[in-house]
Amino acid sequence: MSTPMKVVLTEKPSVARDIARCLGVNNRRDGYLEGNGYQIVWAFGHLVELQEPDQYNPAWKRWSLESLPIIPERFALRARGDAAAQKQLNTAKRLLQGASDIVCATDAGREGELIFRYILSWCGLEHKPFRRLWISSLTDEAIRQGFAALRDGQAFEGLYRAAKCRSEADWIVGLNATRYYTLKFGQGSLLWTVGRVQTPVLALIVQRDKDIAEFKPKxxxxxxxxxxxxxxxxxxxxxxxxxxxxxxxxxxxxxxxxxxxxxxxxxxxxPPPLYDLTDLQKDMSIRHGFTADQTLRLAQALYEKKHITYPRTDSRYLSADMKPQVKPLLQTLRARFDAQVAGLNLEQLALSGRLFNDAGVTDHHAIIPTATLPHALAGDEEKVYRAIAIRFIAAFYPPxxxxxxxxxxxxxxxxxxxxxxxxxxxxxxxxxxxxxxxxxxxxxxxxxxxxxxxxxxxxxxxxxxxTTPPKHYNEATLLGMMESAGKTCDDETLKEALKEKGLGTPATRAAIIEVLVKRNYIRRQKKLLLSTEAGQRLIALIGDEHLKSAAMTGEWESRLKKIEQNDDDPRQFMDGIIQFTRHIVAPSGRSADHSALGNCPLCHAPIIEGRKGYGCSDWRKGCTFVLWKETFGAPVSRAMAAELLRQGCTRQAYPVKFNGEELSAWLTLDARGEVGIRAAASEPR
Missing domain, CATH: 2.70.20.10 (Topoisomerase I, domain 3)
Structure with a gap:
């Protein structure tokens, strides 16, 4: 009979090795480490995910408008598809089921909690008690202190509920909206992906590019x-x-x-406040041209090498109990930053509420260096590490x-x-x-x-x-707008307040930008982030302003934070998400109301049908836009007009006349309200 073991589940193999060293666990097994009464097993990120639609109902595999909205009565889980993940998951299941004590040692944040809980649920152990390792640094000292003060897993129920709501809300909104807009406007083969957070972010970029294109200098x-x-x-x-x-x-x-x-x-x-992740990403973008994802990966690598504290934080403060650690840490940093630390009087450091604020620290404190100094770092890692260290040292300098x-x-x-x-x-x-x-x-x-x-x-x-137009977004300015849910703000106090209603979280914003680039909705032009034609068309297609609303998505994120803190009801949040999704795909919903032609490209007022054309309803106020019912010799039907106004192009080519020549072409409509044609393999005319 095997001896009962304490089983520790980590998010990555590297963290498992660090913990094993601190706990004296030396025996390597297939997929885990064992010894000293412990078995330490690791995940590869998300080993378990929400099931696909057809796993709930085979009829949901086929994409059809009639099946929408797709909302499972109860969400279920499945193992990630690749063989390595499934093998590791089965190893974790075997160990967890035989454990005398379970310790969750995944990253101390929302996604880390979700990774652990989904694995626990998939193993059928969701009701089994566990304890939580909650640390902000991977130094040996932090790991030992964390294991000496493991916390009851029940204390993190709010964090799990928020993570679960986030996961299910993104599944419901993303799947239904993507199917709906693809079926309505995909022209047979084109996939339009829509998301709870990515679409409002895309809308910000598209609107900024439109403002610049339409800007008339004075x-x-x-x-x-x-x-x-x-x-x-x-x-x-x-x-x-x-x-x-x-x-x-x-x-x-x-x-x-x-x-x-x-x-x-x-x-x-x-001095500037200490770094949170978003501020670090913005600063690295400005100073070195790093993408948000690049900065996050570099910071994560520094964290796993124990040189900095947990990077996926939205706090710029330290907790009051950290005050005694400041002087020893600065003394340690002298080995690498002697000239910078030399400017401080270490006996009279200003440990004010501007830096130390327990109310400003939720899950994690600001990003700071640890006492584990690096000997040699790669160029980009050195830049990020140096920025974090100098920002920490500067915090104690005089104004x-x-x-x-x-x-x-x-x-x-x-x-x-x-x-x-x-x-x-x-x-x-x-x-x-x-x-x-x-x-x-x-x-x-x-x-x-x-x-x-x-x-x-x-x-x-x-x-x-x-007068000059607004500037295109770059990585830094877009992150700032995501942080404040699309509101421009220079005041630091207001910035902190707006953080509660940001788009996404510090840990997810980089991934959102990368998804938009990968799907060709935005593109990078040196440091700039510009919307593509596909991104502009998608935003034009989406008639429901709520789906594009940064403010509303920010409100959702604020509610998830309240759920995390046990101050909001997750069922009410999900009821709202389901109601919102039904509205998106319902025949009577605004986004599905195709009796409306669309909005004027010049002033955005509704378009109305007249005897000879489709014109702006604000014509009495001087708007001159009109789309004639016969254009380039082609009759423009109501459906064609709606396509032009919503998508900027008809779905199919029509016989038209151009310079006395008859040809087959698509009709186009640009932001200036000018109608053109695009013949096969040619530019618009």
Whole structure:
């Protein structure tokens, strides 16, 4: 009879080896390690997943509108398809079923919890008690401390419920929406993949690209004047009409300029907060051009080598009980960052609430280096490690002190303003003198020593400029918008609040971007992320604004976080997901309401049918868009008009006339409301 063992399940083989070393487990078996009363078995990520539709009902294998929505009464699990995964899963099952004690040692987060619970359920052991290893670092010390303080698995029921809701919600929405839009608009062979999170992210990119394409630059003028070599700008801002600017310039020309106010104040610029994963990904994108996925993989590798703490975190704070660890850690880091740590007084470190905030730490604290220093790292790993270490050291430096001087003046009762900035003490910014502009603000604008009441001649001038369109998304700016559910925000406090309603989680955002690239809905152009024609068409096809709504998806993510904290009911959340899915595919739903033609490409108002064409319902307000019922000699039916308005192209070619020639071509409609044709193997005309 075999001796009962404590069975530890890890997420990866490398973590199993680390734990085995700490626990004195030395015997290698087929698929697990054994010794000292333990059996340590590993997964390869998700070994168990939700079943496919036809496993619930064979009729669901065939794609048809009549079968939608597909919603299982109760979700079931299946083993991952590859042979290696199934073999490892059977090994885990055998060990877990014979265990005297089970320890969950998967990554301490939502997906790690789901990996463990799904394996436990597949093995028929979902009601068996277990304990949880919950650590933020893989150092030997952290592992030993974690095993000395294993937590009851029941404490993580909320985390599991949130993970399960996320998994089932993505299955329901993704499967039904993908089948619906593919069957409606796939033209026989084209697959349109739609997702609970990926579609709102794609919609953000498509809308930004559309805003840029439709942007019409406008001229503006600024009134400046030069007094004592200092540039003053008209305090009233820009002028849209040149004549108004010229009239004001003529009024002040030849008049003395007088200083009316000189005010100076000191501003403290505190070090940036510690990294969470999204902030690290944004910073690496700006400084080194890394993709979000690349940064995550590098950070994960550093974590598994024990050089940094758990990277998949959304916190930028440390817990109060970590204060005693700061000085020893900084002393250890001196071996690699002597010059940087030398600027600190280790006996008088500022351990303030700006860094240590228990309320700001949920599952994990901010990403910081560990006391396990690397000897040698590959180039990209070194860049990520160095960024994390320097950010940690900088957190304990004094603030950068700036002297900001605001000078007001006037001439002929026309007000002007100039601002100067002098860095009096660089503080933490000495660590970033060679960094990207996003991290270093060393520019100084020094003004002369003005005295209130002084006056003298000046040189007015007009400067002409043009308004510029918004910028295309890059990895950093898109991550920022995902973090804040599509809301632009520069205030750090508001950013933290908006995190609760972000698109996806720090751990999943990189994967979402990669999925959109893989499916050819977006493409990378150097550092930019641009929507493709396929991505634009998909968003045009989706009539239901809720399915494209970053705000609504952010609300879902907020509710998942509340479920995680046992503050929301998972059944109500899933009921809402099911109701939302029924709405997507229901004949009476807005997205399925094809009696509506679509929206105007110029002003987005609804299109209405007239006697000779399909025109904008806002024609009384001046919108001129119209799609004539005969275009290029081809009769445009209501169905063809709907296709053009929703997809930008008809599904099939029609006989048309072009330059006196008859040919077969697809009709096209661009964002400017212009109708064209695309003949076989040709560009639109």
């Amino acid at each position: 001229d503006f003028w600024e009134l400046h004047t030069l007094y004592r070599e200092a540039d003053f700008q008209h305090a009233g801002g820009r002028f849209e009409k040149k004549a108004e600017a010229e009239a004001l310039m003529a009024r002040i020309d030849g008049q003395d300029f007088r200083i009316t106010s000189v005010k100076g104040k000191q501003e403290k610029v505190y 950068c002190l700036k002297r900001i001087t605001t000078v007001l003046g006037e001439t002929a009762e026309v007000p002007f303003k100039a601002t100067g900035t002098v860095i009096e003490a660089p503080g933490w910014q000495v660590l970033y003198q060679d960094a990207a502009p996003a991290q270093s603000d060393q520019e100084q604008k020094i003004l002369p020593a003005f005295v209130q009441g002084e006056s003298g001649p000046h040189q007015p001038a007009l400067k002409q400029g043009k």
